[in-house]
Amino acid sequence: MTEKPFIDIRHAAKSYGALEVLKDISLQVQKGQIVAIIGPSGSGKSTLLRAINDLDPLTSGEVWLEDMLVNKPLSPRQYERHINQMRQQIGMVFQHFNLFPHLTVRGNITLAPKMLKKLSDAEANALAERQLAHVGMLDRIDYYPSQLSGGQKQRVAIARALAMEPKVMLFDEVTSALDPELVEEVNLAMKKLAEEHMTMIIVTHEMGFAQDVCDRVLFMDQGVVVEEGPPEVIFRAPKHERTRNFLRKHLQGNAQ
Amino acid sequence: MDIDLILRVYPFFLKAALVTIQLSVLTVALGLLCGSLGAAARLSRSWGLRLIGATYVSVIRGTPALIQLFILYFGGPQIGIQLDAFEAGVIGLGVNIGAYMTETIRGAIVAVDKGQTEAARTLGLSRSETMRKVILPQAARLMIRPLGVNINAQIKGTALVAAISVVELTYTAQRYIGSTYKPFEMFLLAGAIYMVIIHVTGLGVSWLDRRARIT
Numbered sequence: 001m002t003e004k005p006f007i008d009i010r011h012a013a014k015s016y017g018a019l020e021v022l023k024d025i026s027l028q029v030q031k032g033q034i035v036a037i038i039g040p041s042g043s044g045k046s047t048l049l050r051a052i053n054d055l056d057p058l059t060s061g062e063v064w065l066e067d068m069l070v071n072k073p074l075s076p077r078q079y080e081r082h083i084n085q086m087r088q089q090i091g092m093v094f095q096h097f098n099l100f101p102h103l104t105v106r107g108n109i110t111l112a113p114k115m116l117k118k119l120s121d122a123e124a125n126a127l128a129e130r131q132l133a134h135v136g137m138l139d140r141i142d143y144y145p146s147q148l149s150g151g152q153k154q155r156v157a158i159a160r161a162l163a164m165e166p167k168v169m170l171f172d173e174v175t176s177a178l179d180p181e182l183v184e185e186v187n188l189a190m191k192k193l194a195e196e197h198m199t200m201i202i203v204t205h206e207m208g209f210a211q212d213v214c215d216r217v218l219f220m221d222q223g224v225v226v227e228e229g230p231p232e233v234i235f236r237a238p239k240h241e242r243t244r245n246f247l248r249k250h251l252q253g254n255a256q
Numbered sequence: 257m258d259i260d261l262i263l264r265v266y267p268f269f270l271k272a273a274l275v276t277i278q279l280s281v282l283t284v285a286l287g288l289l290c291g292s293l294g295a296a297a298r299l300s301r302s303w304g305l306r307l308i309g310a311t312y313v314s315v316i317r318g319t320p321a322l323i324q325l326f327i328l329y330f331g332g333p334q335i336g337i338q339l340d341a342f343e344a345g346v347i348g349l350g351v352n353i354g355a356y357m358t359e360t361i362r363g364a365i366v367a368v369d370k371g372q373t374e375a376a377r378t379l380g381l382s383r384s385e386t387m388r389k390v391i392l393p394q395a396a397r398l399m400i401r402p403l404g405v406n407i408n409a410q411i412k413g414t415a416l417v418a419a420i421s422v423v424e425l426t427y428t429a430q431r432y433i434g435s436t437y438k439p440f441e442m443f444l445l446a447g448a449i450y451m452v453i454i455h456v457t458g459l460g461v462s463w464l465d466r467r468a469r470i471t
Contacts, residue, residue: 088380098375
């Protein structure tokens with residue numbers, strides 16, 4: 001590897017008592033790279049993703065973003081300041097949107113930039129409009145989340161994360177909770193981001209999307225990365241029996 | 257039933273009802289303060305504060321309010337706490353309802369979806385910023401109705417201070433029974449006035465709840 005990795009996960013391990021959820025995983029992601037993580041539920045893929053911004057702290061191992069250690073061992077007070085700094089640079093989108101229901105779309109997007117980057121109302125509004133236009137949601141700026149469809153909510157959630165101008169975006173099964181007809185609009189928003197060379201790590205059940213958009217695919221099972229490679233290799237000619245089994249079941253499932 | 261008697265004495269009952277309303281407002285205000293502090297203690301990261309919060313709730317909820325009032329009013333002077341009956345009533349009942357409100361407020365905060373905290377923390381908001389800007393505004397809406405239940409109980413609970421001779425509605429009824437020997441009419445009248453106060457308060461709570469509902 002010639003280039004210094006943008007995200008460097010070193011020997012990540014996590015266990016709950018005797019249950020090992022992640023077993024010594026190392027993963028490097030280059031700037032602008034788009035990585036999909038696939039695998040059966042319970043394989044540890046979401047846990048790995050949530051370890052990147054320390055939402056699910058690792059038992060051992062390190063997560064680096066450029067030259068900064070995300071999960072730095074610090075006193076609680078110092079850690080709080082450090083992790084808030086780090087998280088501003090790591091955007092995340094969740095399966096269940098997690099929009100703030102008491103705020104309008106505008107309020108959802110401007111909250112963090114106003115509080116953390118001290119933007120004025122005018123600056124924050126301009127930012128919200130720009131980000132919403134980007135995901136095609138500008139006309140809903142004064143709506144409340146409860147007035148939006150699932151796909152619209154998820155596009156707003158993407159805009160909210162982007163408003164902090166993160167260096168990397170994490171997506172945790174962002175289309176799994178959507179009605180099938182709403183998946184495409186969210187995929188499109190993500191494709192657009194991909195074209196702008198955002199560094200993205202995407203946990204997904206959508207093999208088609210992973211194949212179209214991602215540079216690399218990781219197949220995880222039982223807390224380890226079983227196999228990784230470019231999508232054409234993982235989907236067309238997987239080396240491992242477990243990968244083949246998973247894909248067979250999954251592609252059949254999708255066809256039905 | 258002696259309607260004439262009721263018509264003759266009801267103005268005095270209304271005056272006593274003002275004391276009951278005063279007691280209700282003050283005890284609810286003190287209760288909300290104690291409840292907020294109690295909930296903050298129970299949800300604190302410090303185990304010492306959590307212990308204090310838990311002890312407060314279990315001691316207060318584990319003993320009769322009447323005993324608490326008696327300890328404060330009759331027992332207080334023995335340990336140097338001199339309060340008149342009204343003060344003892346407000347403090348005793350306020351601290352008492354505060355324990356119930358602690359649990360109501362804590363429950364509402366805990367009931368806000370965990371994903372809300374995750375989303376806020378992920379954006380880089382600190383614990384306290386998350387609490388102030390994301391969790392509390394949602395919890396506040398969730399706690400209106402259950403706090404309304406606490407307030408309802410508290411208004412009726414003010415009747416207890418009759419036992420330490422605060423001249424409020426219940427005590428007034430007792431006094432008039434002493435001179436008229438008509439307990440049926442006197443308690444009926446007092447009860448009717450309580451019902452009006454409770455009903456109006458209930459309407460207020462419903463109105464607040466409707467207004468606060470997220471569109």
